[in-house]
Amino acid sequence: MYEIACAKVARRPSPFCWRSRMALAHKGFDVETVPAYFTEKDAWPTPNTGTVPIIVDGDRVVGDSWAIAEYLEERYPDRPSLFGGEVGCALARFVQDWVETVMQPGLARLCLLDGLRTLTPADQTYYRNTREPRFGMTIEELVADREARLPAFRASLDPLRRVAERWDFVCGRTPAYADYIIFGTFQWARIVSDFETLAGDDPVQTWRGRMLDLFGGLARCALAYGS
Amino acid sequence: MYEIACAKVARRPSPFCWRSRMALAHKGFDVETVPAYFTEKDAWPTPNTGTVPIIVDGDRVVGDSWAIAEYLEERYPDRPSLFGGEVGCALARFVQDWVETVMQPGLARLCLLDGLRTLTPADQTYYRNTREPRFGMTIEELVADREARLPAFRASLDPLRRVAERWDFVCGRTPAYADYIIFGTFQWARIVSDFETLAGDDPVQTWRGRMLDLFGGLARCALAYGS
DSSP: EEEEEESSOOOOHHHHHHHHHHHHTTTTTOOEEEEEEEGGGGGGGGSOOOOOOOOETTTTTEEEEHHHHHHHHHHHSSSSSSSSHHHHHHHHHHHHIIIIIHHHHHHHHHHHHHHHHOHHHHHHHHHHHHHHHHSSOHHHHTTHHHHHHHHHHOOOOOOOHHHHHHOOOOBBBBOOHHHHHHHHHHHHHHHOOOOOOTTTTOOOHHHHHHHHHHHTTTTSSSTTTTT | OOOOOOOSTOOOOOOOHHHHHHHHHHHHHOOOOOOEEEEGGGSSEEEEEEEEEEEOOOOOOEEHHHHHHHHHHHHHHTOOOOSSSHHHHHHHHHHHIIIIIIIHHHHHHHHHHHHHHSSOOHHHHHHHHHEEEESSHHHHHHHHHHHHHHHHHHHTTTTHHHHHHHOOOBBBSSOHHHHHHHHHHHHHHHHHHOOOOOTTHHHHHHHHHHHHHHHHHHHSOOOOOTT
């Protein structure tokens, strides 16, 4: 699996790649990861859509985290299910829509400058040049008032908070792909920043702790901020 | 099924009751509905938790829309599934958490005064006395700036909008319980108010239209605002 790497090559920040790392572990696979850089896309396997993660499974190359999850589910139906059926698959996609329209933009406004600083100098330039036009502002401006934005970000997690107060995982008694989608975004923040995105007594912390414990502490052992 | 009725008795506004009406239709049941009033709870079947919907199925009395959905799924497993399995059930609950923390409070700030006015005089007094202390303001104050709040409400529907641009239903190719949870709240607004909560070209309108068409137009034919 090809995944974005930082200046410190063992640091792997991408929330999309974490979705797939967790999905592969869920299906019981040991994965060889290959560092990928935005500015060295020529080194990525083809065909690709210019984004990572990309997995190479024998002679199959699959890119895009959602496509990878669908591929794994279809190709390895006898291993633990990522979606739990068609309705579960559709609703996992709703969770992804929520993450990408609410949670991820909110967290970007808290930690994106920290994230930028972890990249190689060349990737930092690439990232700025491609993202700042989309935001309509510099990344410094994007995070300038992050302390003031924190309460609204925490409030935006209310649906997840209700889940965490009730059940062990978003998908119920055991985790599945919708958990990994949400977790990937938290894992990005954890890996690039020491900013406290959650209050210490937030039930969401408990859920996140369970996610870090999965698969022998796969995500907990990843090179995080400060390490 | 007992459901809240308005001063005009054929008008049935409750979003929670609409979840169960649609769930019962999904399971293929013809339902006899009984009007219920907040101020006449002595007339409701027992045991109850002081809320409707309540269904009476032979000698079983089940209250609370979520409990009713779980009951129907367990009691009638051979009829079309509301959840599509355990993961689908857990994720439907996440959708409910999103509806109850984001969509429903947002829509209340647009249409709750309209909703209040549809109730019987006695129920209006009851509703004010129980809800206004929770809001910390009068219902008039709650909706005072509704025009100004409309853009933020519409933006809060972004996850649903992405679904509507991609698939026919939130649950995929066919509707299931998560669709009914979201729809119930729109149906409440439609039944009590003529306020335009969605822009005319919003893809969410298309999804809502599909929901109104289900089960022979069950929800479309319900007594709505102005009728």
